[in-house]
Amino acid sequence: MIDRASVEAVLNAIPDPETGKGLIDAGVPKGLMVAEDRAGFVIEVPANRTAAYAPVRDAAEAALKAMPGMARVSVVLTAETAPVGRKASLSPAAVDQGRAKAPVPTDRPAHVKRVLAVASGKGGVGKSTVAVNLAAALARSGLSVGILDADVYGPSLPTMLGLSGQPAYEDGAIVPHTAHGLKAMSVGLLTKSDDAMIWRGPMASQAITQMLTQTRWGTEDAPLDVLVVDLPPGTGDVQLTLIQKTPLDGAVIVSTPQEVALADARRAHTLFQRVKTPTLGLIENMSGDVFGRGGAEAEAGRLGVDYLGDLPLDASLRQAGDAGAPLAEGEIAARFDAVAAKVAQKLGL
Ligand SMILES: Nc1ncnc2c1ncn2[C@@H]1O[C@H](COP(=O)(O)OP(=O)(O)OP(=O)(O)O)[C@@H](O)[C@H]1O
Ligand SMILES: [Mg+2]
Known part of the structure; x- marks a missing residue:
């Protein structure tokens, strides 16, 4: 069983290139998900910073994969995207903001x-x-x-x-x-x-x-x-x-x-x-x-x-x-x- 605290400890041992702090302390991982034998999160950075964060993604992925009992790791590096249109804002950040709103209606998809x-x-x-x-x-x-x-x-x-x-x-x-x-x-x-x-x-x-x-x-x-x-x-x-x-x-x-x-x-x-x-x-x-x-x-x-x-x-x-x-x-x-x-x-x- 993988637990959240040990995942966070592993991630915090990796420095954030921007602040020099551990990744967790620097708030880099977004949407950290820890389940029985899997873990994953998103790193969202401005488009011009993706190259700088690629080694961080690789290091985080390798460190998590090395944890005993870890079967699947997914670290996603994405560039922050400007919303394309009113309803096109599916970036994690945009989705996250939606959380504060009223419960999502159980709309049937049209047609x-x-x-x-x-x-x-x-x-x-x-x-x-x-x-x-x-x-x-x-x-x-x-x-x-x-x-x-x-x-x-x-x-x-x-x-x-x-x-x-x-x-x-x-x-x-x-x-x-x-x-x-x-x-x-x-x-x-x-x-x-x-x-x-x-x-x-x-x-x-x-x-x-x-x-x-x-x-x-x-x-x-x-x-x-x-x-x-x-x-x-x-x-x-x-x-x-x-x-x-x-x-x-x-x-x-x-x-x-x-x-x-x-x-x-x-x-x-x-x-x-x-x-x-x-x-x-x-x-x-x-x-x-x-x-x-x-x-x-x-x-x-x-x-x-x-x-x-x-x-x-x-x-x-x-x-x-x-x-x-x-x-x-x-x-x-x-x-x-x-x-x-x-x-x-x-x-x-
Ligand atoms: N009947 C089958 N014969 C041979 N291989 C199969 C069969 N069904 C699935 N597989 C293989 O087993 C693996 C797991 O299948 P699949 O990804 O469909 O499972 P899943 O239940 O969707 O898994 P997950 O929980 O990861 O979403 C895949 O490599 C798939 O190709
Ligand atoms: Mg599947």
């Missing part, structure tokens, strides 16, 4: 018929892989589909769909990227860095609400049929805040067959029950010899939710994700087609 969450109780179970390939399968069935990467801990859509570059703004709306027939937005595209962005809870939900409601997902003439949202893994406060503020029509929960992952899937289902979002079903990922098989189906029975099918542990899925494209054909793509058909039917599409 989006259904919002579907892909969730998991536990990290690393293949939630993003499922979200991307399920979205692609829904698109293959003729629906118009968007995908929103709301995984503030580790946005993976930029890699899995080969997205890069900050989104454009037009008339105060964010123009989503288009990739593999999907409209796509990721919390990972909101910074200038290639690194993942890590947001504090309130910042995260504000940013995601903005991405949901201010992205031009569809138009009056061409509405989006379904927006797939890749939620951050886990069932903590961040997830609760996000799903409370996100108008979800249904959720699918991804689990591996192992007992530990299934217990987490149960917690995810409970979380959705709390916010009255129907769990459309459970998907078993990485099914097969290594992790066993059938656990998710049995668990779905115990929870009284539908079982949507299993996806084998298969190198082609990982390779497709690494290469930035969903699977387009073959046996596993066909399995996603079957899952997509059930999901579309449950969403009334």
